[in-house]
Amino acid sequence: MDQSCEKVLVRGNEAIAMGAIDAGCRLFFGYPITPQNEIPEYLSKHLPPLGGEFIQAESEIASINLLLGASATGSRAMTSSSSPGISLMQEGISYMAGSELPAVIINISRSGPGLGGISASQGDYFQATRGGGHGDYRVLVLAPSTVQEMYELTYLAFDLAEKYRNPVMILGDALLGQMKEPLIRKKPPPMDLPPKDWALTGAKGRKPNRIKSLYLQEGELTEHNWKLYKKYERMKQEEIRFEVIETEDAHLIIVAFGSMARVARSVVEMARREGVKVGLFRPITLFPYPEKPLREISRRVKHFLTVELNTGQMLEDVRLSVERDAEVYFYGKPPGALPTPEEILEQLKKYYGRSGSA
Amino acid sequence: MEIVFKRPECLIDVPFHFCPGCHHGIVHRLVGEAIDYFKIRERTIGVASVGCSVFMYDYFNIDVLEAPHGRASAVASGVKRARKDLIVFTIQGDGDLGAIGIAEGIHTANRGENITLIFANNGIYGMTGGQMAPTTLLGQKTTTSPYGRNFTYDGYPIRMAEMIATLEGSAFVARVAVNNPSNLMKAKQAIRKAFQMQIEGIGFSMVEVLMSCPTNWGLSSLEANRRVEEEMIPYFPLGIFKERKMADYL
Secondary structure, X not given: OOXXXXXXXXXXXXXXXXXXXXXXXXXXXXXXXXXXXXXXXXXXXXXXXXXXXXXXXXXXXXXXXXXXXXXXXXXXXXXXXXXXXXXXXXXXXXXXXXXXXXXXXXXEEOEOOOOOEOOOOOOOHHHHHOOOOOOOOOOEEEOOOOHHHHHHHHHHHHHHHHHHOOEEXXXXXXXXXXXXXXXXXXXXXXXXXXXXXXXXXXXXXXOOOEEOOOOOOOOHHHHHHXXXXXXXXHHHHHOOOEEEEOOOOOXXXXXXXXXXXXXXXXXXXXXXXXXXXXXXXXXOXXXXXXXXXXXXXXXXXXXXXXXXXXXXXXXXXXXXXXXXXXXXXXXXXXXXXXXXXXXXXXXHHHXXXXXXXO | OXXXXXXXXXEOOOOOOOOOOOOHHXXXXXXXXXXXXXXXXXXXXXXXXXXXXXXXXXXXXXXXXEOOOOOHHHHHXXXXXXXOOOEEEEEEEHXXXXXXXXXXHHHXXXXXXXXXXXXXXXXXXXXXXXXXXXXXXXXXXXXXXOOXXXXXXXXXXXXXXXXXXXXXXXXXXXXXXXXXXXXXXXHHHHHHHHHHHHHOOOOEEEEEEEOOOHHHHOOOHHHHHHHHHHHXXXXXXXXEEEEOOOOOOO
């Protein structure tokens, strides 16, 4: 093992904070909410000694707007929250998408609707992947499944935010945020990024820079929306990330992301031990959704079981991705207890029988 | 021939879109003069709020960022925390600061953010067509208080300068008017002072400017100026409410 990198046992939330620091983030703005408090707590301790700034804001609305301001200077900045707080931030996220500002937003989601509860849930999938606020925009959404990924994807999020000048969201949940796993704290290789000639640094020796989302002149806003659209299309070309496990000879494939994919992984192992040929498709980018690779697989495999901690949200993207003759089944567990691998295996066998291979 | 009076360098040579008799143009000019006076044009960032002041970027020859409605002081704080070497100011209207953004305004002042806030108080929502504002006077008719503002239903006009001055975090708080040359000269001094406080790192500065809105008040420019004197100033007294000498107050 490379001795230069640290191996530590940390919570998912701390891994996110470490990923942010290693990515050069020196500004954090947030408001307390369970189950993400370890992120602001860690950063309130570790940013000031690095010359950074930590503000516990008066609300998530203030947090996202402090982030908007900091981001406009070209500085790396972040906020984190959980579902109800992320709802409050949607206005600001829409403005940042419209103003083409990079920013990293962490959602260690809890359960809803309303005050809901603090258990793990994937009920924010639609909000995260469909824009979330007003207007025709998207944010890039990364869904980690391990503590290691919470570190790595947070680091990546800062690069992608600057590459596209667009907000990037990390969508985790209570389970991922709170659990401890070993983390190898090693920075990924640097990414080639465009110059930040748009940043507000004072109009010295150049024309003033303007960062805004108001376009009133005839045709301006149409053009602006098409420009944003092209950016989202470019993300679809360049940023698709996913993992496949045992899909080569599978007759049925489970599709799951985040914490649910951890359970699904166990299901695949259990099923394989019984000779049941199933695989796992795990999207890592939720927007852009890995449509093409999933479609490729569906030319061969005709049965898909989508498993989510909700009543069926990613299900829509799976249905939109696969070939029309493929069957997509769903097993959902709204917030409360996580389903056991045995429970999913039992469901899976019902459908596996239909694949003509049992 | 010597030029003794000219357009501030940090204002672009274009006509303002503001209605005839509106005081926004005067306030832009006073802010521009302060920026020129301290020679900080090349390191000043303006934060445009939502309302008639949103078009700040069309008039100021400086870097400008547009904030969501009510959030200008939070946005300005974010800019300043990221780049403490920059001078950051915002112009917020009464709807922006006194209603939708009152939480952000109060907490920005309370944290003592080293920024300058120009509070444009004309007692009405100008850009949306004359609805009742948090600073609309009792009895004043607007499109959403057609019978006149009644405290039983609508509450009382908020005195922002007095409220912000009570916060330990604020360093300089003043209320001025620009309805006559004498008031205008005091306003010029107050705005300059507010920028000076920021430059010297003393802390949060706010200047509330009582402004006219002839269009939505349904008055001529002259009548509107008179209304500032006769109706607004008695309820919103002019003066300096807070002036700290050093950065560390307590």
